[in-house]
Amino acid sequence: MKRIVTGVLVSAALAFMVTAPAFGESKFRQDFKKSYEANRFDALGFLVRTNKATIPGEILTLIDEAAKAEDHHEKMAILDLANTMATMYREWHGEGKYVDQVSALQKVELAKEEARVAEEEKWKKYETFTGNFILRSKQAQMEAKKLTPVIFPHWVHRLYYDCKACHPSIFPMKRTNSMSQVDILAGKSCGECHNGVEAFSAKENCERCHVSGKPAEAALISPKKSADINKLKASADRLGTGLNLDLMPTKGSLPFDRFGNIDWLLMRKLKAHEPKKSIKPGVKEERRDNEILFESPMPYVKNSIFSHTLHTELVECASCHPEPFKEELGSTVANKAAMGQGASCGTCHNRVSFKFADCNRCHVKPVGEDPGKALLRKKL
Numbered sequence: 001m002k003r004i005v006t007g008v009l010v011s012a013a014l015a016f017m018v019t020a021p022a023f024g025e026s027k028f029r030q031d032f033k034k035s036y037e038a039n040r041f042d043a044l045g046f047l048v049r050t051n052k053a054t055i056p057g058e059i060l061t062l063i064d065e066a067a068k069a070e071d072h073h074e075k076m077a078i079l080d081l082a083n084t085m086a087t088m089y090r091e092w093h094g095e096g097k098y099v100d101q102v103s104a105l106q107k108v109e110l111a112k113e114e115a116r117v118a119e120e121e122k123w124k125k126y127e128t129f130t131g132n133f134i135l136r137s138k139q140a141q142m143e144a145k146k147l148t149p150v151i152f153p154h155w156v157h158r159l160y161y162d163c164k165a166c167h168p169s170i171f172p173m174k175r176t177n178s179m180s181q182v183d184i185l186a187g188k189s190c191g192e193c194h195n196g197v198e199a200f201s202a203k204e205n206c207e208r209c210h211v212s213g214k215p216a217e218a219a220l221i222s223p224k225k226s227a228d229i230n231k232l233k234a235s236a237d238r239l240g241t242g243l244n245l246d247l248m249p250t251k252g253s254l255p256f257d258r259f260g261n262i263d264w265l266l267m268r269k270l271k272a273h274e275p276k277k278s279i280k281p282g283v284k285e286e287r288r289d290n291e292i293l294f295e296s297p298m299p300y301v302k303n304s305i306f307s308h309t310l311h312t313e314l315v316e317c318a319s320c321h322p323e324p325f326k327e328e329l330g331s332t333v334a335n336k337a338a339m340g341q342g343a344s345c346g347t348c349h350n351r352v353s354f355k356f357a358d359c360n361r362c363h364v365k366p367v368g369e370d371p372g373k374a375l376l377r378k379k380l
Helices: 014-017 027-037 043-051 055-066 071-092 096-129 139-144 154-160 181-185 217-221 229-239 264-269 309-314 338-339
Strands: 132-135 148-151 291-295 302-309 362-363 376-379
Touching: 014 071, 027 043, 027 055, 043 071, 055 071, 055 096, 071 096, 096 217, 132 154, 148 154, 148 217, 154 229, 229 376, 291 309, 302 309
Parallel strands: 291 376
Antiparallel strands: 132 148, 291 302, 302 362
16 A cells, blocks of 8 residues: 655644534545544545545635634644645645645744744733733834834822722723723823823823833833832822832832732831822722631631722722622632633732732631631632
């Protein structure tokens, strides 16, 4: 029997599979895919040997489908199927132009993906500090106006405002790139504050936010090294929120925990600042004064205490209920795996609040110890 040398690029195809619907596919295509996904090379060989006239058209159809696919992995899975078909066609029937054509397309697509990944990696440094976002969904429009993407530093805003000042009344408690210059200049989204009264005018100070790649970025992405305390204090004095870092153990500088995050609870405890609860006057504040005991399933891991008192000082109830937490106790999964995927507590923690690695911030009650006023209980 003639030996089959496939030369297949076994990349995303086996894991992702080809997702094109069976409707409209030829019987040959359906049989080839089925054998391909099952690694039945004997069946593939038979199909290629007995369908010489059919295969070139099938390869060209796959190439056309790949060109229309938007997702890289789907595109590569289709091309991998075409590559297998073309390679086996060359081995059995001696025609190599199709495999050369498919291989060339694969190289182009891989180069595009490598460039995309490299571009993504370039921007990661801007979000290394907890709560920093790089806003570049409209990067092409920014570049046309000779502007670089925006760095949004939650930590700067948190010096002067509690989370509830912006969430959810202005922004939902989730990441969004929906802001536009039109909305901002109309007094919406960022323009609620950046109007020249509450904060600097967005209309006249584009460079204050579009700072990526410029010297001003250092103070935003590395506050421990580069924060301008005098400038921060001047803003606090203007807003009437106070900023007295002399009250900190660090004497005059921002306090950082062992994971490099600003210790906001220490600042609140020592009254080093008094952030605003709202931007607009007359907003009624919601408060809950209870705690929930999350019981650990392992005796060597302390129970976790959730303080409604503390959280409602910072956020509105509507930011957490009914999403990501339903009102009924125990109706929402709240374990480490879910949090790591950005669910439940992971909506904020590890993103804009302290990291999960700081376990002892929540796991404070030894198993079996009287939880005190933690009247509500839930199993982790």
